[in-house]
Amino acid sequence: MKKIIALLVLMIISTSLFAAYQVGDVVDDFTWTDNTSTTHSIYDLIDSEKIVLFFWGGPG
Numbered sequence: 001m002k003k004i005i006a007l008l009v010l011m012i013i014s015t016s017l018f019a020a021y022q023v024g025d026v027v028d029d030f031t032w033t034d035n036t037s038t039t040h041s042i043y044d045l046i047d048s049e050k051i052v053l054f055f056w057g058g059p060g
Contacts, residue, residue: 029043
Protein backbone atom coordinates (compact mmCIF):
# COMPACT_ATOMS: atom_id res chain seq x y z
CA MET A 1 0.00 0.00 0.00
CA LYS A 2 2.86 2.39 0.80
CA LYS A 3 4.38 1.78 -2.63
CA ILE A 4 1.10 2.69 -4.35
CA ILE A 5 0.77 5.91 -2.35
CA ALA A 6 4.40 6.82 -3.06
CA LEU A 7 3.86 6.17 -6.76
CA LEU A 8 0.74 8.35 -6.83
CA VAL A 9 2.54 11.18 -5.04
CA LEU A 10 5.44 11.00 -7.50
CA MET A 11 3.01 11.06 -10.46
CA ILE A 12 1.23 14.12 -9.10
CA ILE A 13 4.49 15.96 -8.46
CA SER A 14 5.92 15.10 -11.88
CA THR A 15 2.84 16.31 -13.77
CA SER A 16 2.83 19.63 -11.93
CA LEU A 17 6.53 20.19 -12.71
CA PHE A 18 5.93 20.04 -16.46
CA ALA A 19 2.85 22.29 -16.54
CA ALA A 20 3.75 25.32 -18.65
CA TYR A 21 0.56 27.30 -18.08
CA GLN A 22 -2.01 27.50 -15.33
CA VAL A 23 -5.69 28.42 -15.60
CA GLY A 24 -5.94 32.20 -15.91
CA ASP A 25 -2.48 32.73 -17.41
CA VAL A 26 -2.23 35.19 -20.30
CA VAL A 27 -0.63 33.70 -23.40
CA ASP A 28 0.73 35.39 -26.51
CA ASP A 29 -1.63 35.66 -29.45
CA PHE A 30 -0.80 33.17 -32.15
CA THR A 31 -2.39 32.12 -35.42
CA TRP A 32 -2.58 28.84 -37.28
CA THR A 33 -4.04 27.51 -40.50
CA ASP A 34 -6.36 24.52 -40.38
CA ASN A 35 -6.80 21.76 -42.95
CA THR A 36 -9.28 23.90 -44.95
CA SER A 37 -6.74 26.75 -45.32
CA THR A 38 -8.67 28.94 -42.86
CA THR A 39 -6.48 31.07 -40.57
CA HIS A 40 -7.45 31.26 -36.90
CA SER A 41 -6.22 33.43 -34.04
CA ILE A 42 -6.53 32.37 -30.41
CA TYR A 43 -7.53 35.90 -29.34
CA ASP A 44 -10.24 36.06 -32.03
CA LEU A 45 -11.69 32.75 -30.86
CA ILE A 46 -11.71 33.87 -27.24
CA ASP A 47 -13.30 37.22 -28.18
CA SER A 48 -16.08 35.37 -30.01
CA GLU A 49 -16.70 33.42 -26.76
CA LYS A 50 -15.76 30.07 -28.26
CA ILE A 51 -14.14 27.35 -26.20
CA VAL A 52 -10.48 26.83 -27.06
CA LEU A 53 -9.16 23.32 -26.52
CA PHE A 54 -5.84 22.08 -27.89
CA PHE A 55 -4.64 18.52 -28.20
CA TRP A 56 -0.89 18.47 -28.68
CA GLY A 57 0.86 15.34 -29.84
CA GLY A 58 -0.67 12.05 -30.76
CA PRO A 59 0.46 9.01 -32.65
CA GLY A 60 3.55 9.14 -34.71
